[in-house]
Structures are given as structure tokens and as C-alpha cells.
Amino acid sequence: MNEVLYLSIVKKIKENILKGHYKPGDMLDSESALMKEFQASRMTIRKSLSLLSNEGYVYSVPGKGNFVCTPETDLFQFRFNKYDDLLVPIDEVKLLFVKVKEASAQLADKFSLTTSDKIIEVSRLLSSAGEPVALEFIYFKYIPNQPVVEDRLKFANHLERLERSLAFAIQKTLEVRALKADQSVSRRLGCPEGDVVFCLEEMVVNSESDSVISYTLFYVQPKNIEMRATTPKEENNAKRIF
Incomplete structure (x- = not known):
């Protein structure tokens, strides 16, 4: 017993x-x-x-x-931060919009929703010395009867609080793709339509409930980012991977 x-x-x-x-x-x-x-x-x-x-x-x-305890990063788990690896200092982060809209089929699948359910879409533009550097779209589940205001969407702080409160259950995935910029991305980044850009697709998941907390698409021109990944013992000797 x-x-x-x-x-x-x-x-x-x-x-x-x-x-x-x-x-x-x-x-x-x-x-x-x-x-x-x-x-x-x-x-x-x-x-x-x-x-x-x-x-x-x-x-x-x-x-x-x-x-x-504070969870330790697994020895062979790569640490990566898309903001830290930008090659230019970001001096302005402009909130473009915050929308509540019906989930697309792709987002509904990721968040385990139906296409009639609502999703919050946030867009912001990162700039350096007046020049656009990166375009970011962040998606959250919409919770009815909770106001959608900028104060609730202080992005880094919002996720940082979640990660502290769910420290043992947070799991992140990252996929990096090279693709041709469509009209909306090229217009925001100031590059010709069809130019190659990197798209960093990131998901933050609560592995305890197997639910997606946030989903992010981060578009950046190759000239503005240097991708680095390190293991904990190698933090001071990071190798450029491309």
C-alpha cells in the first residue's frame, strides 16, 4: 500500500x-x-x-x-534565439496589427480548432536605422470574453511568463525554410517580390496537455541573419551553421 x-x-x-x-x-x-x-x-x-x-x-x-528545480537543458538540445542571431541591432519594433479572425485550415490544424473558431493574429515589423529587417506573425488561441489589447500581448514578456509558469512542460520546435517572398512579405521587407527569404516557423507547445501555446512565422532576408545553434557546453564557441 x-x-x-x-x-x-x-x-x-x-x-x-x-x-x-x-x-x-x-x-x-x-x-x-x-x-x-x-x-x-x-x-x-x-x-x-x-x-x-x-x-x-x-x-x-x-x-x-x-x-x-529549474529544468536543465538537455546536453544535446540546441539553444536558438532568432532575435539574438540578427546581424543588425533592432532599434524599433512596430506593431502593425492585432486581429481576431477565423482560423485558416492550416492554423486550425495546428491549434486543434475548427475553421469556425477564432484565432488572434499579431503582426509586427522589426527595423534597424529605419530599414526593415524582419516581419513577424504570431498566432494565439482566442479566448472569448477576454479583451484583446496590446497590454495582453507584450510578446516576449507574455511567453516568458508562460515559460516560467510551465517550465517543465514547455516544448519548442523550429523549422527553417528558404522561400520566395510573396507580395505582402516583399512589400514589408522592402525587397523585390520573388527574392529568397528565410522563414523561421516556431511553435511553443505545452507538452503536458499537448496543446499549442503560440505559432510564429518570422521572415527575414538572408543578409540580416546568421544562424547559430549551440549545446550548453559549447556556448562560448558557437559555430556558424550557415
Whole structure:
């Protein structure tokens, strides 16, 4: 019975961490409080905490308590930030529009919606010294009865808050494609229609619920970006990959 109980305690605490009820750095309830909550002995609670520690979810500080870990990047997982790899300093980010519209078939598929469901589309233009550098489209699920205002869409801060609250559950995917700029992209980037541009397609997923948090299309001319990817041990010796 104790073995089943301690595993159920581990499962419940993991769920609370993955759902953001406990965030990295938060202190768990005291052993006494956990004993009362789960109606378990101190030995069972300590066994549960030990397993959580071994799996990298919590760590213990003697005399203080147990705290939620900050997830470590896997050794072979590439770190990439599209903004950091731009070759020119961005001095202006202009919000072009925020729209609530019906989801296209492509977006409906990515967000597990129907084409009659609503989606938020955000567009912004990144510039350097008055010259356009990159065009970005960001998509979120539309939540009815919540106002769509710029204050709710401070993009970097918005995602940063989500990543902190769902630190163990966030998964990112990135696909880079070279394609010919269509009329709308060429007009915004100031390049001839048909010129080759890079399209960086990024998805942020809550792997716990398997739901897409955001989907981004980032268009940039090749002259304005140098793609870099590093593993944690190689951060100071990043290699140019193209």
C-alpha cells in the first residue's frame, strides 16, 4: 500500500509542477503539511520527495525545505534565439496589427480548432536605422470574453511568463525554410517580390496537455541573419551553421 501511495504522491506533485501550480524556485509545503494532505507517514513523504529529487523535479535545502528545480537543458538540445542571431541591432519594433479572425485550415490544424473558431493574429515589423529587417506573425488561441489589447500581448514578456509558469512542460520546435517572398512579405521587407527569404516557423507547445501555446512565422532576408545553434557546453564557441 505504501508503495502505491508514494507513487501517487509523486504523480500529484509532478502534475502540480507541470501545470505551473509550483514554479521553479517555489518551496513545496512542509513535510508535515504534505503528511496531512496525503494522509501519509513521514517516511512515505520522504520517499516521494527523494524520487522527485532523483528525477530532477525538486531539490532539498537542509533546514529550509524542498524547492522546485529549474529544468536543465538537455546536453544535446540546441539553444536558438532568432532575435539574438540578427546581424543588425533592432532599434524599433512596430506593431502593425492585432486581429481576431477565423482560423485558416492550416492554423486550425495546428491549434486543434475548427475553421469556425477564432484565432488572434499579431503582426509586427522589426527595423534597424529605419530599414526593415524582419516581419513577424504570431498566432494565439482566442479566448472569448477576454479583451484583446496590446497590454495582453507584450510578446516576449507574455511567453516568458508562460515559460516560467510551465517550465517543465514547455516544448519548442523550429523549422527553417528558404522561400520566395510573396507580395505582402516583399512589400514589408522592402525587397523585390520573388527574392529568397528565410522563414523561421516556431511553435511553443505545452507538452503536458499537448496543446499549442503560440505559432510564429518570422521572415527575414538572408543578409540580416546568421544562424547559430549551440549545446550548453559549447556556448562560448558557437559555430556558424550557415
